[in-house]
Amino acid sequence: MKNLVNRELPEAIAAIGTLAPYAGAFAQTPAMQRYAPKVKRQLPGSRKLRDGLEAVFDELPITDGMTLSFHHHFRNGDSLVNQVLEIAARRGLKGLRIALSSVFPVHAPMVEHFRNGTVVYLDTDYMSGPVATAVSQGVLANPVMLRSHGGRARAIECGDLRVDVAFIAAPTADEYGNLNGTEGPTACGSLGYAFPDAEYADRVVAVTDTLVPYPLKAISIPQTRVDYVVTLPSVGDPKGIVSGTTQVTKDPVQLKIASLAAKVIEASGLLKNGFSFQTGAGGASLAVAHYLRKIMRERSIVGSFALGGITGYLVSMLEEGLFERLIDVQGFDLEAVRSLKENPNHLEVSAGMYASPFNSGCVVNQLDCVVLGATEMDTRFNVNVVTGSNGYIMGGSGGHSDAAAGAKLTIVTANLIRGRLPILRDEIVTITTPGETVDVLVTEYGIAVNPLRQDLIERLSGRGLPLKTIEEMKRLAEDIAGVPEPIALTDDVVAVVEYRDGTIIDVVYKPATK
């Protein structure tokens, strides 16, 4: 069967079930009830502290085939996933399903657990490093389920992703299971991605290195949802939170793109008091914030909120008074961690409140503008952020398709030529984010506006902006870099790309060459 973006999909995948084809960004009307987890009980006098993870494995017990969930706020400094899976492997457990909101290079030991059958299924929103490579090479028994951050929250709340045991790495906890991420030596900031797991998992295990007297003051996840508390010497390395640069780029091409993007935002009419904004943590994304900051200062504009993964750059804009609030589902650096702890205008939100399409309204719905990246784009503005030019998985939606769907203005910034290859193609390897939710592509060679947004084309015209059609941009790229050879792929599906509403927007095939 084919979906609305013309991707051929299998009818079903054994480990997942039948696949519903993507039918449009807002085509699904939910007609279900929320998942109803077990009602639990704790008697007065009962204690939740357990002597190590092994004791929890024994007591629950954790058995073959269970779904264990984890959150990724420690990013490449995470240590809990590896510890839990090492115990599982040592105990000879098989067939585990792992729901980890994002996978980083630090999770490399998982590859061995794929090989020996300890882990047979992975549900995640993003993956990079050895695990992503191994998945692309077909090492895992079943295709990976790749969701968006909002889609993961929806999947948990709607019962598509049922978690037997949620493990929550909590930088600070009390003995009765009140948790936060802002205090203690391994503070990681927001615990937003762990909220749905805590709320809906059948059993919840909090792991902490900093136990404080009851009751914890700043409670992010409450005792009412936590069944066990385990202390370990360290729950993660906060230095690993910072992935790559979190400084404004110095690359002149990226600065040019960022400057153009800021001009598009200014010309859109959205940049006025109450403006709301999301961007990523990379140097090119921060450069857009940098140019916006200049305009906001010059024109004395105060924005309402900046959203998303939060960086020190956005913190400094909050502290300067350029935004009223930061809304934070994960910290991208230690400045974000500090600010969330100290500043009452810096709000922690759950993944569901951040971006789930199926509740009474998520924050991305209130976004004026989001600036996003792309590894590839086609002339219908469909975006790939899952696979690289070699066909290997090297990312995932994260909040990409969520923010694109919610924002009034979705801008993709990208070098038109990257690694000597055009990013604009007739057919992209994988569709992550549907073109109907992407409004503008900004490159070093010009700006293309989605023809669905005639209102925006009118607004941007006559302002000296280098507007081009997407086809013109593609020809320009091909004139410079040629038409790239299509990647050779096998018929083996290694990942399923779910759109935020639970339909399938694409599948990822194993590349033919290593």
Place this chain on the structure above:
Amino acid sequence: MKNLVNRELPEAIAAIGTLAPYAGAFAQTPAMQRYAPKVKRQLPGSRKLRDGLEAVFDELPITDGMTLSFHHHFRNGDSLVNQVLEIAARRGLKGLRIALSSVFPVHAPMVEHFRNGTVVYLDTDYMSGPVATAVSQGVLANPVMLRSHGGRARAIECGDLRVDVAFIAAPTADEYGNLNGTEGPTACGSLGYAFPDAEYADRVVAVTDTLVPYPLKAISIPQTRVDYVVTLPSVGDPKGIVSGTTQVTKDPVQLKIASLAAKVIEASGLLKNGFSFQTGAGGASLAVAHYLRKIMRERSIVGSFALGGITGYLVSMLEEGLFERLIDVQGFDLEAVRSLKENPNHLEVSAGMYASPFNSGCVVNQLDCVVLGATEMDTRFNVNVVTGSNGYIMGGSGGHSDAAAGAKLTIVTANLIRGRLPILRDEIVTITTPGETVDVLVTEYGIAVNPLRQDLIERLSGRGLPLKTIEEMKRLAEDIAGVPEPIALTDDVVAVVEYRDGTIIDVVYKPATK
């Protein structure tokens, strides 16, 4: 059928269903899933603001027989319930079921809605004033369901109380439905009792008089659970929050009782660093806090938390450093409202976190000591706080049976003789709180310890405390005041008293005389 406290119960009540008999304070092991409400959706660009309550009635629509829920944080200053029911009556709606967490004299207009059939059922935790009198007189078509505060949260979470439309009076809101009770001219403090309604109702309507720009800073109830926002000139009168005195009593008999209660707490061994405490808002309850404060000062004891409905007296103990935290499910005066807004050690909690027996652990489970009142008690320490000596309903459990079950030491303080009648009886009119969860009765004539607590009897002995058996206390009371005549009751059940776990501990009969 009879339950464990020997009360004869009907097998079923038409408007409620079959009744499960009370079988012990911790006899029920939950074997169900949580209630699964409708999954909802809000598209980007959709707005939640509606032009008045009538517009919401039209749009939902609200129809005959629906269950509408309300919270009672404005106490006797509430105005929302009356406004909603007036609209319902004007529209000719019939058969509504009202789930209002507590009923006060201000709700008197509800009686007329009982008479004309607009309202046929009431689910509440406490009632006083004309509504309580009318219920006792049999004006309402069906028996009232009287729950505890924790039991109400459990009932909503477990699906026993299913709410079609929850109305939330929110002192401050933004247009997308983020709510709090701490800001704005009608700030009422904690919104704790409204949390379960917001989480599980099929539709949620927020009503506010103070709309602030998106996003609200201090979010108590999030946009993800609120479907409509309506503005009214005022959502309530905060002066009505203060019910009766919130000053330490000057009555010498009550001061004597309070002093004895404080000595019991000191002798129990619980009064040390980390001590946790709950008491009510009345002058006699505050007097216990007053004597405890002296001891805590003298002995340099720092308690961990005070819990419950919060008064200015407890706020002053927090500010003095005698407790580390206040945990607040409702404010009993405007000092509590101010403190919750200003002091990060003053925590707002949901009704479920406060006291539900069926989650992964509520705060009452962590209580060292609670001091409670009683209108009557029997020699098995069963307590009545529902009906007065004339058999009329004049209260309800509220958090009484919850805190009694959770605390390590549950003390009931009461005048042994009140209104010339002994409070100790062979048979009390209504059992609210089972004697197995009550440890000590303190009166002006002495102290009786529940024989189930031999450990406590040993601790309190030899310290010069006026210990008596409960039978001795009863004889003493009868020597002074005589044996009261039993109240004449009809066979008509006007209320069902549910224990916090969902079983039925008693029913209330209509008195034979007006």
